[in-house]
Amino acid sequence: MAERSLLNQLTGALRCLPGVGPKSAQRIAFHLLERDREGGLRLAHVMADAMTRIGRCRRCRTLTEHEVCAICANAQRDASLLCVVEQPSQVVAIEQAADYRGLYFVLGGRLSPLDGIGPDELGLGQLEDRLEEGIGELILAVSPTVEGTVTGQFIADRALSHGVRVTRIAQGVPLGGELESVDGGTLALAFAGRRDF
Amino acid sequence: MAERSLLNQLTGALRCLPGVGPKSAQRIAFHLLERDREGGLRLAHVMADAMTRIGRCRRCRTLTEHEVCAICANAQRDASLLCVVEQPSQVVAIEQAADYRGLYFVLGGRLSPLDGIGPDELGLGQLEDRLEEGIGELILAVSPTVEGTVTGQFIADRALSHGVRVTRIAQGVPLGGELESVDGGTLALAFAGRRDF
Numbered sequence A, B: 001m002a003e004r005s006l007l008n009q010l011t012g013a014l015r016c017l018p019g020v021g022p023k024s025a026q027r028i029a030f031h032l033l034e035r036d037r038e039g040g041l042r043l044a045h046v047m048a049d050a051m052t053r054i055g056r057c058r059r060c061r062t063l064t065e066h067e068v069c070a071i072c073a074n075a076q077r078d079a080s081l082l083c084v085v086e087q088p089s090q091v092v093a094i095e096q097a098a099d100y101r102g103l104y105f106v107l108g109g110r111l112s113p114l115d116g117i118g119p120d121e122l123g124l125g126q127l128e129d130r131l132e133e134g135i136g137e138l139i140l141a142v143s144p145t146v147e148g149t150v151t152g153q154f155i156a157d158r159a160l161s162h163g164v165r166v167t168r169i170a171q172g173v174p175l176g177g178e179l180e181s182v183d184g185g186t187l188a189l190a191f192a193g194r195r196d197f
Helices: A006-016 A022-035 A037-053 A088-097 A124-133 A146-161 A184-192 B006-016 B022-035 B037-053 B088-097 B124-133 B146-161 B184-192
Strands: A078-085 A102-106 A137-140 A165-168 B078-085 B102-106 B137-140 B165-168
Touching: A006 A022, A006 B037, A022 A037, A022 B037, A022 B088, A037 B006, A037 B022, A037 B037, A078 A088, A088 A102, A088 B022, A102 A124, A124 A146, A137 A146, A146 A165, B006 B022, B022 B037, B078 B088, B088 B102, B102 B124, B124 B146, B137 B146, B146 B165
Parallel strands: A078 A102, A078 A137, A137 A165, B078 B102, B078 B137, B137 B165
Antiparallel strands: none
């Protein structure tokens, strides 16, 4: 066939989904076409809408279709608490799991000069404005990797220079984690951070 | 939030994909929004197009956006061979793997009176017309399940009554299959169908 069939086009386009190879793409295409066209059509419309309309919150830089996200716009949230995370997905994870009622600031990455990611790319100027507005506590929830730690240190220094209290979420053995399968670095941190029973 | 955010809507809509739970849906949504909006937008458009425009081939009942699919419309194909399969995905699989140059007929299922799937649902009247038009060989490529076998038997009887030669694709040990991991039924078929070396 000279012309590519619509089915082939769909199978090809599905490859943009993470972890979807040629076989899965085919399976998904047939599933939608034969069993759930309504779901596929709804997904197509929502996806087109989301890809074009979702941008970044002007205040916290998380993903939202509004100028200011629902969390920043919520007057019930405690504006004296600011939790700094790397990615919008971490905002969602914390909202789903923790009983946190403060605000967020999304860096969008970690300091990595070699990859051209400096303070500007992470919106640190904007974070500086938030520190100047005055907050009570800045909670670092960056990943405990080398770059995450460096980024956290940088932000902590800025916050401390504004007289803002800085905390970091606890590191240790995960809930339900088998001690023998936890890496040595984590175990060492868990020991150093032990508390009275 | 009273209103459901577009991100939540996207995560929800992604659940229509087979095997995608809440966690994967979130991962896919963030992947598309943060790393591949262009791919997501292209997928949205192709998917909407496919869900609305793909129908069934008037001749062989496979999925196509044309009235007659590319295989049925191809004058180079051998019209004396008709391969009967259960699903459009099997047409794709055979086209990709085998050197088959004949035509297809897609049942869309197996005879299953208890589920209300009878000869009409499988287009057997249409298959009867094809038998009357005259073909040289009908190749059964239905799955070797109980219902598939019953369906195949039914179709074979009709074809034989029209004087059409009926064959069935070979059953046996799959290529690269470890003998010890092949089920007993398949092994028995493989022995019964042994050939001279």
